[in-house]
Amino acid sequence: xxxxxxxxxxxxxxxxxxxxxxxxxxxxxxxxxxxxxxxxxxxxxxxxxxxxxxxxxxxxxxxxxxxxxxxxxxxxxxxxxxxxxxxxxxxxxxxxxxxxxxxxxxxxxxxxxxxxxxxxxxxxxxxxxxxxxxxxxxxxxxxxxxxxxxxxxxxxxxxxxxxxxxxxxxxxxxxxxxxxxxxxxxxxxxxxxxxxxxxxxxxxxxxxxxxxxxxxxxxxxxxxxxxxxxxxxxxxxxxxxxxxxxxxxxxxxxxxxxxxxxxxxxxxxxxxxxxxxxxxxxxxxxxxxxxxxxxxxxx
Numbered sequence: 001x002x003x004x005x006x007x008x009x010x011x012x013x014x015x016x017x018x019x020x021x022x023x024x025x026x027x028x029x030x031x032x033x034x035x036x037x038x039x040x041x042x043x044x045x046x047x048x049x050x051x052x053x054x055x056x057x058x059x060x061x062x063x064x065x066x067x068x069x070x071x072x073x074x075x076x077x078x079x080x081x082x083x084x085x086x087x088x089x090x091x092x093x094x095x096x097x098x099x100x101x102x103x104x105x106x107x108x109x110x111x112x113x114x115x116x117x118x119x120x121x122x123x124x125x126x127x128x129x130x131x132x133x134x135x136x137x138x139x140x141x142x143x144x145x146x147x148x149x150x151x152x153x154x155x156x157x158x159x160x161x162x163x164x165x166x167x168x169x170x171x172x173x174x175x176x177x178x179x180x181x182x183x184x185x186x187x188x189x190x191x192x193x194x195x196x197x198x199x200x201x202x203x204x205x206x207x208x209x210x211x212x213x214x215x216x217x218x219x220x221x222x223x224x225x226x227x228x229x230x231x232x233x234x235x236x237x238x239x240x241x242x243x244x245x246x247x248x249x250x251x252x253x254x255x256x257x258x259x260x261x262x263x264x265x266x267x268x269x270x271x272x273x274x275x276x277x278x279x280x281x282x283x284x285x286x287x288x289x290x291x292x293x294x295x296x297x298x299x
Contacts, residue, residue, distance in 0.1 A: 143161075
């Protein structure tokens with residue numbers, strides 16, 4: 001009989017193109033991956049891969065097995081989610097993924113309140129900007145900023161939340177320096193490899209030629225607080241920070257809409273229903289802050 005775990009290792013290697021990639025994905029050693037694939041080959045009496053200088057290529061037998069392995073994987077996930085959907089116990093693990101700034105600058109008090117209300121639920125927060133695969137049950141609930149509703153996967157159940165807006169912010173002290181003529185141009189703090197969006201350039205302050213770059217959100221906020229320059233922030237971060245103000249003459253930009261997403265039978269579990277109902281209400285209460293309303297004075 002074929003061992004499903006051996007098939008999982010084969011799938012990871014086929015998708016990643018190498019034993020190293022499979023080992024990284026599965027958090028095991030490359031020796032373990034090779035051993036598992038070897039067991040599958042011994043069971044089937046055929047080689048699955050041909051080793052090339054650039055990586056691994058499926059043999060003809062491996063191509064046939066890949067199609068069947070993908071079907072096995074889908075059946076396995078379907079079985080797990082159907083059984084999970086019948087789990088109506090409150091006690092247990094609840095895994096939630098969302099953007100780091102939403103976790104640390106907006107929702108942590110709400111998460112703490114939910115934890116106090118349901119101490120029997122083991123909460124695992126996964127702050128990440130990466131899209132987590134709910135179908136594979138990498139998380140139970142995902143909060144995502146969605147610009148176009150048509151891009152939502154059809155197999156996910158979505159609860160629509162408030163719209164999310166961003167603005168351009170700098171420190172109050174830097175704004176005071178600009179108004180007093182102590183600085184003529186202010187550098188951009190850039191958190192995107194694409195640079196600064198056109199809508200963000202409409203403020204009254206002239207931009208310096210040399211930017212400050214970082215891909216970390218918290219570093220970007222700290223730099224703005226220290227007066228290093230101006231930057232684009234979600235309104236729920238910029239408006240709530242006592243050290244930051246909006247750049248005069250700058251507008252707001254809608255980044256998208258917050259959605260709470262769950263998958264198939266998983267959303268029927270009591271833990272998930274309790275959490276999504278609770279968080280939907282809390283997000284509604286944050287709608288004005290998320291939208292940048294009412295506008296805060298610029299110093």
